[in-house]
Amino acid sequence: MTSESPTPTDAADSAAGPPPECPAHALGPGGVHRLYGPGAADLRSLYETLREQHGPVAPVLLHDDVPMWVVLGHAENLQLVRSPTQFSRDSRIWTPLRDGAVKPDHPLMPHIAWQPICSHAEGDEHKRLRGAVNGAMTTIDFRSLRRHINRYSQMLVNRFCEEGEADLVGEFADHLPMAVMCELLGMAREYDDRIVHAARDMLKGTETAIASNQYIVDALGRLAAERRARPGEDLASYLITHPAGLTDEEVREHLRVVLIAAYEATANLLANALRMVLTDRRFRAKLNGGQLTVPEAVEQSLWDEPPFSTVFAYFAKQDTELGGQRIRRGDGLLFAPAPGNVDPRVRPDLTEGMQGNRSHLSFGGGPHECPGQDIGRAIADVGVDALLLRLPDVELACPAEELRWTESISSRHLVELPVVFEPREQQDVFQKPSLHALPRQRSVWEISTGDGRPSVPGSAAQPRPPVPVEPALPPEPVARGGAWQRLMRWWRGD
Known part of the structure; x- marks a missing residue:
């Protein structure tokens, strides 16, 4: 059933609520939450509040109280990005932009403005x-x-x-x-x-x-x-x-x-x-x-922790419905991996690992x-x-x-x-990395003398300079090793 929650367009038309400059209020016109300012200091908590209030799709306000939808559900985010006949990335059809509500100096313009890109x-x-x-x-x-x-x-x-x-x-x-x-x-x-x-x-x-x-x-x-x-x-x-x-x-x-x-x-x-x-x-x-x-x-x-919390933006090409909300032609929607990845319908227990599961929304x-x-x-x-x-x-x-x-x-x-960490010497960036510097290689058998200087049998006490030798290859890694396994992977270029 279509939700009766106010749409972004409804919020923009409402004159109620505190002015945008008021730092004491997190709500904008029509009681819609702002995604900027003091009330948005903890967006993770705000997204969960919006989920409780509106479900998987919620009305919000961007800077200058520009209306937008944020998509909170995992399935709804996938529906958004996989429905090119209903939703476009072309911001030129966005109603607030067409109506002049989004000014050229809007701080999010680098994200929103149409560009000749794929x-x-x-x-x-x-x-x-x-x-x-x-x-x-x-x-x-x-x-x-x-x-x-x-x-x-x-x-x-x-x-x-x-x-x-x-x-x-x-x-x-x-x-x-x-x-x-x-x-x-x-x-x-x-x-x-x-x-x-x-x-x-x-x-x-x-x-x-x-x-x-x-x-x-x-x-x-x-x-x-x-x-x-x-x-x-x-x-x-x-x-x-x-x-x-x-x-x-x-x-x-x-x-x-x-x-x-x-x-x-x-x-x-x-x-x-x-x-x-x-x-x-x-x-x-x-x-x-x-x-x-x-x-x-x-x-x-x-x-x-998805690298991007939200992505700007998708725009409705026609009147439609998403997550129980009525979406009007020209409305903007934020693709939101951060709240989508913690959708309780997908991850009821956030302490459980997701090893082997690549169905996140991060890309x-x-x-x-x-x-x-x-x-x-x-x-x-x-x-x-x-x-x-x-x-x-x-x-x-x-x-x-x-x-x-x-x-x-x-x-x-x-x-x-x-x-x-324990301080370490710098390494030659063109050499293969190692945990420790290589020890000095001995050219022949040496015996330590009392004064700490090496001596060689049958020769003067002065040590000979070491002859450079090729370092030995490291041993094969164990089946489930830690540092050696990582070293060998790098050595092979994997």
Whole structure:
């Protein structure tokens, strides 16, 4: 039966309620909950309140009290993304945008505004653009990709390994995905702290989000122009030379989507997987004992902490119904993996592990399912493995309950993950990683003298310089090993 709850359009038409600037109220016009401001500090709790009040689909308000629906149910989210005849990603049909209620400087405009990209296209145009993206993705050599990921992981660990302490968010998880994606796109020289900050800022919906977005767009525009003149062996070049014939604008915008979506999703995924390993001793024991693999740990994290809380947005192409709510033509709907993944109809007991189950919503579904999810998984898998191999004794430096998150409508980001460990020397990033530095090799049989200097029988007391020798290959790993198994997987390039 159709619900009688107020629709977003009804809420927008109502004049009741406190003004948007009032910090003391979490409700907007018509008593509809805001997804911004003081009342949205804990969106997880708010989503559960909305689920209790409205069921699997609930009316909400975005910044400036712009009406929207948020889809809370697992099945309803899948129905949303798998029904292209009913719901579109083309924001040009969104009623508030057509009516002028969404201003050009709206903080969420970088997410909402229509762009010439496959995720906003339909029909033949979607096939053309998506085909170019998929074609570029198929050129990725995942063996080489994993080597790049490991090398950048070693470089990042080298920055703090001698200190004995670090913040694994600010010094590792926030940087590794950006470094890898810049390498894949062909813009390795652009990787620095500034581009990391810009990518993070534009996703927060802050006052500087539009300027940060422009910084990213400018960098990608330079890349597209360079590769148009001199193609190379990178994703930008493959997009440009694909038979689909993408324009410079289409190339730039697709590079932006690939860069930002992969960066944010993987930075959150990497941080959450590390947090899980560090805060749950049972989980760490299973991982070290071989009962659980890093990829399985990553999948569990995708259930519990999806990289994107919501995705902007889908729009109704016709009057329809979803989750018992009447959806009007032109209404906007947020695809919401965070509340969908904890739908009690799918996960009645959240303490139960989801090992072996990949039916989470973290990478979307339907025609617009994330094309780069294997890249994200590879970065998280190799990154976690490499860090634990270098720092096997790493421990959380504070009580788990003191960890904090910053939260926006689009994502929930761990602020910091402070850890401590035994200080270690830096390693050559082009060499295979090891737990310890190799000991000095002896050229001949040596006997220790009383003064601590080695002597060789039949020769003077002065020791001979060691002759370099090839290090022995490590022994075969045991069937269900921990560190050795991970080392051998990396050694083979798996």
